[in-house]
Amino acid sequence: MRVFQNVEDLGDLKAALREAFEVKKNRFQYQELGRSKTALLIFFNNSLRTRLSTQKAAMNLGMNVIVLDVNQGAWKLETERGVIMDGDKSEHLLEAIPVMGCYCDLIGVRSFATFESRKDDYEEKILNQFIRYSGKPVFFMESATVHPLQSFADLITIEEYKRTARPKVVLSWAPHPKALPQAVPNSFAQWMNAADVDFVVTHPEGYELDPRFVGDARVEYDQLKAFEGADFIYAKNWSCPGVTRPADYGKVLNKDMSWTVDAAHMAVTNNAFFMHCLPVRRNMIVTDDVIESPQSLVIPEAANREISATVVLKRMLEAL
Amino acid sequence: MRVFQNVEDLGDLKAALREAFEVKKNRFQYQELGRSKTALLIFFNNSLRTRLSTQKAAMNLGMNVIVLDVNQGAWKLETERGVIMDGDKSEHLLEAIPVMGCYCDLIGVRSFATFESRKDDYEEKILNQFIRYSGKPVFFMESATVHPLQSFADLITIEEYKRTARPKVVLSWAPHPKALPQAVPNSFAQWMNAADVDFVVTHPEGYELDPRFVGDARVEYDQLKAFEGADFIYAKNWSCPGVTRPADYGKVLNKDMSWTVDAAHMAVTNNAFFMHCLPVRRNMIVTDDVIESPQSLVIPEAANREISATVVLKRMLEAL
Amino acid sequence: MRVFQNVEDLGDLKAALREAFEVKKNRFQYQELGRSKTALLIFFNNSLRTRLSTQKAAMNLGMNVIVLDVNQGAWKLETERGVIMDGDKSEHLLEAIPVMGCYCDLIGVRSFATFESRKDDYEEKILNQFIRYSGKPVFFMESATVHPLQSFADLITIEEYKRTARPKVVLSWAPHPKALPQAVPNSFAQWMNAADVDFVVTHPEGYELDPRFVGDARVEYDQLKAFEGADFIYAKNWSCPGVTRPADYGKVLNKDMSWTVDAAHMAVTNNAFFMHCLPVRRNMIVTDDVIESPQSLVIPEAANREISATVVLKRMLEAL
Structure with a gap:
């Protein structure tokens, strides 16, 4: 699975449910799977459950976790191409995304709808850039249109x-x-x-x-x-x-x-x-x-x- | 020990001191104890020493650590029951606390006195909700009335x-x-x-x-x-x-x-x-x-x- | 190496490059080196690449990592001696630095030039206090005058x-x-x-x-x-x-x-x-x-x- 966005990404739902119940019985049984692997969790928006449960899940699997709160401790990112970047945004997503992809094995992203443009929101403009440019598997931690976890x-x-x-x-x-x-x-x-x-x-x-x-x-x-x-x-x-x-x-x-x-x-x-x-x-x-x-x-x-x-x-x- | 709040929670003080000096000689000797266990550290207020030393302590014991700064990266929590939540608080402690308890094995909480009500502060209103509703052992990382660590x-x-x-x-x-x-x-x-x-x-x-x-x-x-x-x-x-x-x-x-x-x-x-x-x-x-x-x-x-x-x-x- | 600030700190550059390429072939080969060791990464300024890549590097080496964003979740620090601290700064660097040093094995610090005084910036006033008072090896994660990583x-x-x-x-x-x-x-x-x-x-x-x-x-x-x-x-x-x-x-x-x-x-x-x-x-x-x-x-x-x-x-x- 390279992208987790829609129900189809999981394949056979009954099999996925069986796997969920097996994991629930012993959530640490796959600790070797994540050894020396790093999950990067990127939050453009606030989070409580997703933040905690996804960190816990990654650690269940023996992974290292890095949490990045964009706009807190990092900086604002430009999303449009062709812009003369002389404003408050210090970096372009086109650089930031592949860079983030360098330092991890899996990327989770939370980026809510902004309601500025239905077209941009429903085309999943931000998440699709992560899918396209990060070079790593991407899972949705609530995007503009879906919250599959x-x-x-x-x-x-x-x-x-x-x-x-x-x-x-x-x-x-x-x-x-x-x-x-x-x-x-x-x-x-x-x-x-x-x-x-x-x-x-x-x-x-x-x-x-x-x-x-x-x-x-x-x-x-x-x-x-x-x-x-x-x-x-x-x-x-x-x-x-x-x-x-x-x-x-x-x-x-x-x-x-x-x-x-x-x-x-x-x-x-x-x-x-x-x-x-x-x-x-x-x-x-x-x-x-x-x-x-x-x-x-x-x-x-x-x-x-x-x-x-x-x-x-x-x-x-x-x-x- | 299910709660660490008062000196009595530690039992025999001389024994506790002996244990402290034994730990100080080799702080990594209990690394197996914390394997696949997660400490959740919740900060409603700022922290330097408590933040660093408690993370270090949990890692000494081989634990995973999740740090949550409430009001930074999460959101404001309602503490009163019966309120029509149409203001700036997105979630009630009555939901947030048991949820936090789901994703960890031990919970540390920092929540200072607000000085709004002596009764609320001295009854440890916030910490007692964690003790009552989290389902997990709770240690005080400075509460309204005590700082036992x-x-x-x-x-x-x-x-x-x-x-x-x-x-x-x-x-x-x-x-x-x-x-x-x-x-x-x-x-x-x-x-x-x-x-x-x-x-x-x-x-x-x-x-x-x-x-x-x-x-x-x-x-x-x-x-x-x-x-x-x-x-x-x-x-x-x-x-x-x-x-x-x-x-x-x-x-x-x-x-x-x-x-x-x-x-x-x-x-x-x-x-x-x-x-x-x-x-x-x-x-x-x-x-x-x-x-x-x-x-x-x-x-x-x-x-x-x-x-x-x-x-x-x-x-x-x-x-x- | 007790301080990483200047190119000379690395000694023979050709040897350092050979080591870099060897590490790049297998970045996890030194995982035992960092066992039970803690890297404390202190950010006085925002960071994306340095934050992520340095965390990743420490984890590559099997280290524990604690990230501290000063001014977010901690508080403002006084840097001058002799000041009556009755303003907005709750703690003096002269206490904060040795305390931070207590809880870790290596310290990385990011602290940019403030442009308030060329002399202070170019004398590396903040970083030199970390070198002098922390009691631990210090690496520069971009200081007032250098960015050696x-x-x-x-x-x-x-x-x-x-x-x-x-x-x-x-x-x-x-x-x-x-x-x-x-x-x-x-x-x-x-x-x-x-x-x-x-x-x-x-x-x-x-x-x-x-x-x-x-x-x-x-x-x-x-x-x-x-x-x-x-x-x-x-x-x-x-x-x-x-x-x-x-x-x-x-x-x-x-x-x-x-x-x-x-x-x-x-x-x-x-x-x-x-x-x-x-x-x-x-x-x-x-x-x-x-x-x-x-x-x-x-x-x-x-x-x-x-x-x-x-x-x-x-x-x-x-x-x-």
Whole structure:
């Protein structure tokens, strides 16, 4: 595996899940694989879970880890070619990327959508430069459009907790004070479409996800109707994806607090588990009582980030 | 040991000191103990000695180390339950703490007093959440009220340099431009009360330390009288502890430069050693000539931070 | 080797180059040398290549690495003696440096010229305090006046790519929007004077480098004339070194864009290789087409930073 971006990069999903559970039983069994190998984790944006779980995963595999916070301890990078660089950016990505590639064996990159240009965001301008110029395998630690380490952990969690062969999984939009990227819902939709689940998406009008991720998944604009009989509720806010309303890309269209997942919402489900990728705004996305209920999987789901990352890095090491 | 907060957590102090000197002779002898174990060091506040010495200690024991600077590279955390999180805080400690606990075996936390509420500070609101929700052993890397890794290092240093079986040790307040927490003097008083020393505290009126730490230690308001015949002078500034003057908690009551430890002060001692936990404001707390004198132990004392941390982490690993 | 600052610290340059190429063949062959040894990397200024390549080098040698960003996660340090420290600086270098030395075996320091005082900068006030007070071997990761890890990497690169026994190497000033230190050109001149090359320096009037570094190297004020027949063009901006114009130390005297290295400049060379230490301002220092040409060595040169650092740390470990 030279790139970890989409669900297809993992090949047979059932095999990947088996591997995840095997790793979870003994996460240190592949320590020789990473000896004298270095993972470089590059953060253009803040991170808690991804930062910790990916470091832990790399160390599980015996790797050395270097963490680089761009814009903290390094400097701003120019991304456009042809610019006379007389401003505040000291270096061009076209130099910085191959240089970073020199000092490591695997590169993880976090770089969020900027909402300045839907085209740039959805073309994965930054990450594609890393793929093209770093000379090393690249895994996405949340990019402008996807967050596959999260979705793989989500899938592992659903597989662990499901009570039926083909559970009903609902991805539900919920309100948030700020404009958030679509990376998590995009990836979650992509992974659920590839998994053996009954997948439904619910959100207000205008929040339609990009077809390349959501595919022909069922969309239900009535949130409570979507929740009926659900086995898993996956809540998440996202800003306008600019599909049905291109001019509103990246904007907050709606703060309707009736979409907050509360006990009344959960009451219509099949005693569903509650999931969220975290960080979560309590009493915006979900009420205190739902997130603290026995049905809440937010912590086991986060714990599985270490497992998904270990599997991904293991496969990348094996392919070196 | 599941929590390292107070002197009692270490059990028999003489045994702990013996262990410290044994570790100091060969600090790498327990490298197998930490294999495939991860220490997570969480800093809500800045750090130099604690950051370096605790990383070093964990590596002495063969551990992996992850350092997390909250508010730098991560984000602000909500600490109150029931809040509608529509402000600048992206995540709740109730999620963040168990998540952090997922990716490590031991957790160290630095979180200073905020002086917003004496009750919150003295109830150790933040650290107690880590103890309660992280699922992992927690060691204090300076909390709102204590700094036990420092006090243990101080005790080791006194044991190394003492010239009599029961030396006279004086904790002396000294002036400082800013309001500092009471963590260091609280812990130092607690540890000296538990050690075999003649302990005296001296400070201006209003700076009385909390009885749960200072106990029935002798307090002498005349600094020079306190210094008479002392074997060790331990200087430190602290702000008003709010014991005798509750309304002034966390305030600077006094900047009397006659309390600065200078040669005239040291002249009345029994050729005392000078100690300070560092960082120290020169010519506020202590004059250049005293801190640079052969009697100054500030550097060996700092070096013993590695030893105290190694012993504490070793014991926590043994108890896993 | 107790200090790595100048080319002389490396002894016989040919032997050092042989060692570099041997290390490059197998950079992990000395992993036992660094076992249980800790490198502390202290950054007073930002860093990308030095940060990554030096971490990688230390890990190549089996060392533990601690990275400390002063002013981020630590605090401001006082450097003057005798000051009443009642301002924003919490600690004095005279305490901080020996303390840092306690927790490691080797210390690397980055501390740029401040341009506040030519005397302080050129006396290496900060680095010399580390050499004097840390108690540990110190290597320069770019100081006020030198950047020897860069120059050693440059020399390795020239040795790898040279097509004649004694190539012509031209150090050329080029325009830049901000005032940059002279560390890179100083060191490059020092190392080229010590190497077996035909060395020429070219820059506008007023940019004369300090004689202690540039020695009696040939200076040619006509850039194109300097470039004639060159085998290597080493471009770099620097601010006024204050040699011929003492009052202008650290100032930008010139932004003449005719000095930008473009295809017309390269056309008069002997099909020269293009070198730059990076980060580089494109279309200020060098045009897009020159830096992207097959003759551009900026990436292999950066990759050799890992090699130069590995050799330097290896020698320091051997001398412990």
